[in-house]
Amino acid sequence: MRRQYNKGLCAVGASMPPVSGRDQGSTALLILLMYVCHPIRIRNPVKYFSYLANMFSRLFGRRNKEDSKYDDLPAPATANWGALGADMHSHFLPGIDDGAKNIDDSLLLLRTMADMGYKTIITTPHVMIDYYPNTTQTIQTALLAAQNVLKENNIDIQLRAAAEYYIDDYFTQLIEKEPLLTIHKNEVLVEFSMLYEPPMLGQALFSMQTNGYKPIIAHPERYMFFHRDLSKYSELKDRGCLLQLNMLSIAGYYGQNIKNVAEQLLAKGLYDYCGSDAHHEKHLAVLRAMACSKDYHRITGYPFLNSRLCL
Secondary structure, three states: HHHHHHHHHHHHHOOOOOOOHHHHHHHHHHHHHHHOOOOOOOHHHHHHHHHHHHHHHHHHHOHHHHHHHHOOOOOOOOOOOOOEOOOOOOOOOOOOOOOOHHHHHHHHHHHHHHHHHOEEEEEEEEEEOOOOOOOOHHHHHHHHHHHHHHHHOOOOOOOEEEEEOOHHHHHHHHHOOOOOOOOOOOEEEEEEOOOOOOOOHHHHHHHHHOOEEEEEOOOOOOOOOOOOOOHHHHHHHOOEEEEEEEHHHHOOOOOHHHHHHHHHHHHOOOOOEEEOOOOOOOEEEEEEEOOOOOOOHHHHHOOHHHHHHOO
């Protein structure tokens, strides 16, 4: 029985998400306690122990310099992201992906963004052939509907559309067949699996560049397979890619490990853009809370390129 448990413990340790240096001590303590206490079987041990590791990190982890340098800055009294000017990653078009379900949702989300000070929105519906087989035509049709409802309700915000392309075999073919929708000039937002590196990733990025496009890698901090070697992010930059931070990552919305990686990339100056990646009201509620916290200074104090997207 003891041998069987030890083997299971090794499997859990090997499959747990990687942690930063400041979390290793608390994680090691957790693993030791697991070994000594010989706990009973848990239905989903990887998820459970990852949760415990994050809890220990929050209780005992040391804060890094990137956190502490904002301690003396007061949190803003009102939620306003006007300093950014533009948001360049969201899902606000009605009924064409996992974002706004209908035109009423679009109106609510866009009104909230305007209330938070944004002047320009470049919304980016998914282009993912197996789930959201959008085309330039479906996106432009939904964009026109959203623009009309903004005009009818006198909401002063500039709305444009690009896309968030999912890198797979279909996308590598699409690059050669038709023009891609761009964020700015020749810059195209792309994403890929968060669990494993797609085998065609390198070829897809190369094909984009040979066809005149500059890739913007969406939410790079969320790709778990890069966490084992943070130099991979520098390699993407060296290859001419731009990196886009998901603002909610800094708030810890996707978990502590992703927050830690986002903070490290921010401290190293590897990001180029930031985006909300907002799909629904819950995302905007977190964004609003961030604007009234010290996270606000961490975002607005960084030289993101968002302001150049404003007309």
